[in-house]
Amino acid sequence: MISTGIETEKIEQVAFILKTIGHPVRLGIIGLLAKEVELSVNEICQRLDVEQSLISHHLTNMKLKGILSSKREGKNILYTLKLKEVLTVIDCMSKCNL
Amino acid sequence: MISTGIETEKIEQVAFILKTIGHPVRLGIIGLLAKEVELSVNEICQRLDVEQSLISHHLTNMKLKGILSSKREGKNILYTLKLKEVLTVIDCMSKCNL
DNA sequence: TGCACATATGAAATAATATTCATATGTTTG
DNA sequence: CAAACATATGAATATTATTTCATATGTGCA
Secondary structure (H helix, E strand, O other): OOOOOOHHHHHHHHHHHHHHHHHHHHHHHHHHHHHHHHEEEEHHHHOOOHHHHHHHHHHHHHHHOEEEEEEEEEEEEEEOOOHHHHHHHHHHHHHHHO | OOOOOOOOHHHHHOOOHHHHHOOHHHHHHHHHHHHHHHHHHHHHHHHHOHHHHHHHHHHHHHHHHEEEEEEEEEEEEEEEEEOOOOHHHHHHHOOOOO
């Protein structure tokens, strides 16, 4: 069910999140982490065919915003999707006929 | 139910929409149009306390992207929310505890 | 310890977006 | 028609985000 109002206070928060995931590379990362549970930076780079440094910047950014979390495992750092709710949003959008 | 995969083709589309609504002013506009069915540019300006020209730019932008539609009524131009699905997305986001 | 690998970081360059301001366009009404 | 109102538009500017590149940091291993 869809609630009628959007509380002004929440608007900024929502905009914040939407803006964060509304980017091809970041959405790509989220897409991968939606299926794989956890992935190293390198794996993400390879699969998306995007430069290491750039991926790293985006990962850091999303981690900072609470969307991802990370843990070290040996030489690698594994990233995980923390804010699962983004999946619901993306899924919903995917079903829309735009 | 949440589908597992995000088809690559759709990613760009989704990013496109998310990016569009992921902005305070635009989200504000959508918030208003979620309750009011249709509003004139001036009403929107007043309620959001944002300058006419700026609102107009954003309205044009969102109309162009298929999120809003407009019709003239006398001196005014009334805007309506066309892509209702954005409400579902926003609603979903609003319920997340970020 | 030193080398190779994995990731992060920061500054500079570039690109994309948003905002402002002045003005144009279209509409109603006296 | 002219004046007043509502909205749109476009160029200039400001702001923010993204990308790139060079390099730093941290880890495991010979």
